[in-house]
Amino acid sequence: MSKPTTTTSKITLGTISMYGALFFLALFFLMPAYMAIVTALKPPAEINLSTAWELPSKFHWSSFSDALSLLKSNIISSVILTVCATTLSTVLGSLNGYVFSKWKFKGSEFIFTLFLFGMFIPYQVILIPLFQTLRAMNLYGGLPGLILAHVVYGLPITTLIFRNFYSQIPTALIESARLDGAGFFSIYTRIVFPLSIPGFVVTGLWQVTQVWNEFLWGICLTRHADNPITVGLAQLAGGQAVSWNLPMAGSIMAAAPVLLIYIFLGRYFIRGLLAGSVKE
Known part of the structure; x- marks a missing residue:
């Protein structure tokens, strides 16, 4: 041999x-x-x-505890904002993608195209109309209004990702479930949703990153008590006499959650992006 x-x-x-x-x-x-x-x-x-570039003569670990005490309320607001906005936008995007891929109706492609337009609208363009809308709905100044803004702004990208993902599910599988008497939500919960884990990983990581790092809406649409971590960092670094160890420690704590998520879940993010991208 x-x-x-x-x-x-x-x-x-x-x-x-x-x-x-x-x-x-x-x-x-x-x-x-x-x-x-x-x-x-x-x-x-x-x-x-x-x-500035030299190592400290002695590690001053109290900077992190001091920054944490100053940013505690901002971190709590960011966690609530990120969890709620990510959950709602991914679930609604999944349902939208399910409808646009497997329950098409007259005009569905046109409506889906309108959805995609939302991906190309900059934050700054809609800031003033968004402010007026939230104030008219009595949602300005608190986390509910900011959560609603992020959910609506995140729907185009989550809908697109899930629509492309669900298009790879055989339509015959859905039709068989219909013939067996399964309805819209029965098919979704028993067939489509269990196959959606890669899509939820991708949209979840994307939305967590976007919502957690967002600054403009956080400073313009919330009052001081509900400011997210990005606004808290800006306020911590603002002023004439700044103890720069505190903003730097706060920036590390603010960056750590997203960094750790991508370190441990980054491979699943890539797999989810590739899932359904190649037809066999």
Whole structure:
């Protein structure tokens, strides 16, 4: 029997140059993160421009506890906002995608096209009409109004993702369920929903990232008591005499949830994006 042949990749000058360039670009990209961590671990007396890049002489861990005490209410508001807005927008987007892919009706393609227009409308364009609408509905200033805004703004992308995902489910499967007497919600809960986990992972991660990191609506549509974490960070860094260790520690705590989510669930995000993208 002949031995299987193995191929070995040769290390060339081009490969070394490419990886070297990528290494330095990665270092350049991580410079702000290094600056934030180093500054957060310094006492205020050691923070100055001349020693900005130096490691602290002694780790000042109390910066994180102090920042947490100042941003506690903002973190709670962001958690409530993110969980509620993400849950509602993904569930409603799933139902919309289910309708537009398997329960088509006259004019459904036109309505779906109108849905997609919402993806290309910038936040700034609709800020004033959104403010007037929420005030007319007596929802301005609190989290319910901000949750509603994020749910409505997130529906186009979640609907698009779920529609493309559900289009790969065989229509014969849905028709068989109809012949067996299953209705709209029965088919969704017993057949479609169990197959939707990759789609929920993608839309959930996308919405968590968008809602958690959003700043403009948070500062314009909520009062001080309900400001999210992004607004709290801006207020923490605002002023003439700023203890920069506190904003840096707060920024690390604000970035940590999304960062950890992508570290542990990033592979599922990629799988969900690819699910249904290739027809067999």
